[in-house]
Amino acid sequence: MADDKLRLEKALEIKAKEEGFVAFGIAPATLAPKTQQRLKQWLSNGCHGDMIWMENRADERSNPTNLWAEARSVIMLGMSYAPATDPFALDDVSDHGRISVYAQGKDYHDVVKGALKRTARWLVEQADCAVKVFVDTAPVMEKPLAAAAGLGWQGKHTNVVSRDHGSWLFLGAIYTSLDLPSSTPGKDNCGSCSACQDICPTNAFSEPYKLDARACISYLTIEHKGPIPQQYRKAMGNHIYGCDDCLAVCPWNKFAQAGAANKAFLPRAELAAPALVDLLALDDAGFRQVFSGSPIKRTGRDRMVRNALIAAGNSGDPALIAPVQALLDDGDDAVRDAAGWALEELASAQP
Structure with missing residues (x-):
């Protein structure tokens, strides 16, 4: 048996x-x-x-x-x-948004x-x-x-x-319902490494192995429905959907082979490096078209535009002032709030 x-x-x-x-x-x-x-x-x-x-x-x-x-x-x-590419590649490309690796494909x-x-x-x-x-x-x-x-x-x-x-x-x-032989459990090999703790932009880890979702960029950009709390907006940088920082910095990734990844998760061109100006112009129909077949679609247009506005405010790019102004009268409270904040940030960044 x-x-x-x-x-x-x-x-x-x-x-x-x-x-x-x-x-x-x-x-x-x-x-x-x-x-x-x-x-x-x-x-x-x-x-x-x-x-x-x-x-x-x-x-x-x-x-x-x-x-x-x-x-x-x-x-x-x-x-x-x-x-197959560096998850930090867009870190300094402030006029484009960063989408988590997992959400760039199907x-x-x-x-x-x-x-x-x-x-x-x-x-x-x-x-x-x-x-x-x-x-x-x-x-x-x-x-x-x-x-x-x-x-x-x-x-x-x-x-x-x-x-x-x-x-x-x-x-x-x-x-x-089958009673199958169990595998040997995994052994913790983190050792003294603290790379994932050190890199977190919002200090979401109260201690190793403990995450407060309320401070996590992935939670804030995906699950949180209202205005982004003020204390996290600058730290979000150009993250517009999720955050890979703590994952991407892990030393064990050196053994991960991109060739082992399921081809369904290869990044779509429009999701690998989306321009903020394009995201700020999205209406509901445009959002559904761009993010069809993507896990991003469940967040809805309002949250995506809210996130893009925070990134715009952090960009310092004067070219984004006009598209941000156009959202000051948006129908969503969180979008209007983010637009007002972004406009103030952009204005203060100009000489």
């Missing part, structure tokens, strides 16, 4: 790699009590900000069997999106979930079991589960770090 399970596990790993996954491991359908306690403490401290769904479904998130009682094993899979939700479903369907055909697949949108603690399955470890930036793929992995989970 044990040999049969091992053969099934090996065949499953081969199938997963055929579907584009580069990392594979199996974890038991349970999380360590300390992981559950960390989640509870993080939520009680309000570090999740406006992400109320994390609080509302905390119990389901805290353990796989709380979400699905039949779960016995969790198959964790990683798909690479390692960039929507990872669609790509990863499709591959997960095909892999899970194969498993059901082979083993006549029950399965459920999850990518990011369900109450699943993918990162601790990935570490438990041996895909890597949760680094000081709180994301998964792989010895082979650095910080560039999309995670997917297959919950199954």
Whole structure:
């Protein structure tokens, strides 16, 4: 029986790699009590900000069997999106916006979930079991589960770090009723390195391994719906959707191969280096057209224009004054607020 399970596990790993996954491991359908306690403490401290769904479904998130009682094993899979270009390339190009590497190609939700479903369907055909697949949108603690399955470890930036793929992995989970042999858990290899902590523009890490989402640029530009808090606007620079700084600086990325990345995540030209002047001119229809098929589409036009206005204010570029002025009477409160701030910043930057 044990040999049969091992053969099934090996065949499953081969199938997963055929579907584009580069990392594979199996974890038991349970999380360590300390992981559950960390989640509870993080939520009680309000570090999740406006992400109320994390609080509302905390119990389901805290353990796989709380979400699905039949779960016995969790198959964790990683798909690479390692960039071929330097994520810091636009750092000093102030009239263009920086979009996180993961969002420059096709929507990872669609790509990863499709591959997960095909892999899970194969498993059901082979083993006549029950399965459920999850990518990011369900109450699943993918990162601790990935570490438990041996895909890597949760680094000081709180994301998964792989010895082979650095910080560039999309995670997917297959919950199954099968009781499969567990992989060896990942070992923390961060050591004394503090690169990800040191580079954070907004000091969002209260200490290593602890992130306050309310101060994180990724949260502020994607999840936060109102005006950007004043204390973070200058630090945002030209980040307009997400932030890769803590990921990109990780020394383990030297082992990540861009060739291992799924081709679906290759950057689209219009998302690799968008001009702020073009983003400031977007209306709803234009936004939907530019960001069709991208994970960015869920933020909506108003948040994107708000973010572009903050970047414009930080640019010091007089050519952006007129497009910023045109948004002072925008229909969205946060856009109007950002436009007023940006105009003041641009005016003060002129000789």
